[in-house]
Amino acid sequence: MKIRINSGENLQIFPSFQFGTNTNRRIIEIESNAQLDLTQVNLVEDSQEYHYQIYLIGEFAICNLYFLDLTRRDGKLKTIIEVFHQAPNCKSRQLHKGIYADNSVGILKSYTEINNNSAGTDSLQLHRSILLSNTARVYIEPHLKIDIDIVKCKHGISVGKLDDQMLFYLQSRGLSKSNAKRLLIDSFEEEILNTIKNFTEQQSIKKKVSLWI
Amino acid sequence: MLYINNLYVKIHGNLILNGINLKIKPGEIHAIMGPNGSGKSTLSNVLTGNPNYEIVSGDIIFEGRNLALQNPEERALGGIFLAFQYPTEIPGVSNAYFLKAMLNAKRKFCGFPELDAIDFFKIVKEKMSILKIEESFLQRNVNEGFSGGEKKKNEALQLLLLEPKLIILDETDSGLDIDSFKIVSTAIDNLKNTFRSFIIVTHYQRLLNCILPNFVHILQNGYIVKTGPRDLAAELEKTGYENSN
Ligand SMILES: Nc1ncnc2c1ncn2[C@@H]1O[C@H](COP(=O)(O)OP(=O)(O)OP(=O)(O)O)[C@@H](O)[C@H]1O
Numbered sequence: 001m002k003i004r005i006n007s008g009e010n011l012q013i014f015p016s017f018q019f020g021t022n023t024n025r026r027i028i029e030i031e032s033n034a035q036l037d038l039t040q041v042n043l044v045e046d047s048q049e050y051h052y053q054i055y056l057i058g059e060f061a062i063c064n065l066y067f068l069d070l071t072r073r074d075g076k077l078k079t080i081i082e083v084f085h086q087a088p089n090c091k092s093r094q095l096h097k098g099i100y101a102d103n104s105v106g107i108l109k110s111y112t113e114i115n116n117n118s119a120g121t122d123s124l125q126l127h128r129s130i131l132l133s134n135t136a137r138v139y140i141e142p143h144l145k146i147d148i149d150i151v152k153c154k155h156g157i158s159v160g161k162l163d164d165q166m167l168f169y170l171q172s173r174g175l176s177k178s179n180a181k182r183l184l185i186d187s188f189e190e191e192i193l194n195t196i197k198n199f200t201e202q203q204s205i206k207k208k209v210s211l212w213i
Numbered sequence: 214m215l216y217i218n219n220l221y222v223k224i225h226g227n228l229i230l231n232g233i234n235l236k237i238k239p240g241e242i243h244a245i246m247g248p249n250g251s252g253k254s255t256l257s258n259v260l261t262g263n264p265n266y267e268i269v270s271g272d273i274i275f276e277g278r279n280l281a282l283q284n285p286e287e288r289a290l291g292g293i294f295l296a297f298q299y300p301t302e303i304p305g306v307s308n309a310y311f312l313k314a315m316l317n318a319k320r321k322f323c324g325f326p327e328l329d330a331i332d333f334f335k336i337v338k339e340k341m342s343i344l345k346i347e348e349s350f351l352q353r354n355v356n357e358g359f360s361g362g363e364k365k366k367n368e369a370l371q372l373l374l375l376e377p378k379l380i381i382l383d384e385t386d387s388g389l390d391i392d393s394f395k396i397v398s399t400a401i402d403n404l405k406n407t408f409r410s411f412i413i414v415t416h417y418q419r420l421l422n423c424i425l426p427n428f429v430h431i432l433q434n435g436y437i438v439k440t441g442p443r444d445l446a447a448e449l450e451k452t453g454y455e456n457s458n
Pocket residue numbers: 224225227229247248249250251252253254255256298
C-alpha cells in the first residue's frame with residue numbers, strides 16, 4: 001500500500017489491531033511542509049509482521065511515529081521501520097514501546113537513512129521494552145546511516161523488567177501486586193495511547209489494551 | 214500491638230540484624246537511634262515486607278498476627294506505614310493517579326465505596342494545605358526529580374491520607390528545611406492518639422523534641438544495645454555512640 005501526503009497536508013493514521021496475515025508493507029511519502037502522525041497498536045498472539053517505509057521527500061516534512069506492541073502466548077511480531085530523510089530540514093520522531101509476555105518474541109529493525117540532501121535533519125528514535133516473563137524475548141536492531149554533517153540525530157534503547165523496588169513501593173501503600181503491575185504497565189503504555197487524539201477511540205483502545213496483558 | 218522477638222535478618226547473604234527484641238504497645242512512641250549502617254532502615258523495611266530482606270529466625274507479631282506470612286500490601290492494609298528514607302521514583306505514574314489508587318485500595322479493603330476524582334481532590338487538597346504542598350505536586354510523576362525534602366513531604370502526605378495504626382518514620386526529618394520541618398513534624402504530631410504507635414528512626418533530637426518519645430533505643434551492629442527514656446537522646450547528642458554501651 002502506498003500513500004502520499006501532499007504539500008502542506010496533515011495525515012493522521014490510527015491503530016489497526018491486526019494487519020491481516022503475513023507481511024504488511026506500507027509506503028508513505030511526505031511532501032514539503034506536510035506531516036504524518038501515525039499511531040500503531042499491535043496486539044499479537046500469533047505470527048505477525050509489518051513493514052513501514054517512510055520517505056521525507058519535501059523540505060520541512062515531519063513524521064511522528066508511535067508504536068505499541070503487546071505480544072503474548074507464543075506470539076511472534078516482526079517490525080521493520082525504515083525512515084528515509086531525503087530533503088532538508090525535515091523532522092522524524094519514532095517512539096516504539098513493547099511489552100512481551102509469556103513465550104512471545106519481538107523483533108524490531110529500525111533503519112534511518114539521512115542522505116546528502118538532508119541538511120538540518122532532526123531525528124530521534126527511542127525504543128523501550130518490558131519483558132514480563134523469563135521466556136519472553138525481544139531483539140532490537142537500530143541502524144543509522146548518515147551521509148551528511150549538519151544533522152541532529154539521537155537514539156536510545158532500553159529493555160527491562162518491571163522494577164521490583166517500584167512494585168514494592170506501591171505494595172507498601174496497599175496496592176495488590178497485580179494492581180501495582182497494572183499501574184506500571186498502564187503508565188508505560190499511556191505515552192503512546194495518548195497520541196490517539198480522538199477521545200472515544202482512545203478510550204476504547206485503552207480498554208482493549210488493558211485486557212490483553 | 215507490635216512484638217519483635219529475637220529477629221535475625223539477612224540481605225544478599227549478609228546478616229544485618231542480630232537478635233532484635235522490641236515490644237510496642239498501642240499509643241507508644243519509640244525512637245530508634247544508632248550509627249550509620251547499624252540496621253535501622255533494615256528493620257523498617259523488614260516490618261513492611263521488602264522482599265530483598267530475608268528473615269533468618271525470630272518472630273514479628275503485629276496485632277496477634279505473624280507478619281512474616283503477610284505480603285507488603287496486606288501489612289499496609291492492616292495499618293503499617295513506612296515513610297521511606299529514600300522514597301522510590303516512579304517515572305510515568307502521576308502522583309495524583311498513584312495517591313488515588315492508594316486511597317481507594319484502602320477504602321475498598323475497609324468496605325467503603327471508591328472515591329471519584331472530585332472527592333479525591335477535595336481530600337488530597339485538604340491534606341496538601343496542611344503540609345503547605347503546592348498543587349503542581351499532583352501532576353508530577355511519583356517522586357521523580359523531587360528534591361530530598363519534597364520526597365519527604367510526599368511521604369508525609371501519604372501518611373496523612375492513610376492514617377495508619379503503626380507509623381514508621383525512617384529519617385523523615387533529614388532533608389527538610391527549618392520551615393518544612395516544623396510543618397511536617399506538627400502534622401505528624403497531630404496524628405498521635407492512644408491507639409496509634411510510632412517508630413521514629415532519626416539521627417537528631419529536634420524531631421524527638423516535637424514528637425516526644427516514650428522510649429529511646431540505641432541500635433548498634435544489628436541489635437539494641439541500650440534502651441532508655443527520652444533523656445537518652447539528649448545524652449547521646451553530648452557523648453555520641455562510642456560511650457553509649
Ligand atoms: N543490598 C545490600 N547488600 C549488602 N549489604 C547491604 C545491602 N543493603 C544494606 N546493606 C548493609 O546493611 C547494613 C545496614 O544498613 P541500613 O540501611 O539498615 O543502615 P541504617 O542504620 O539505616 O543506616 P543510616 O543511618 O545510614 O540510614 C549496612 O552495613 C549496609 O551496607
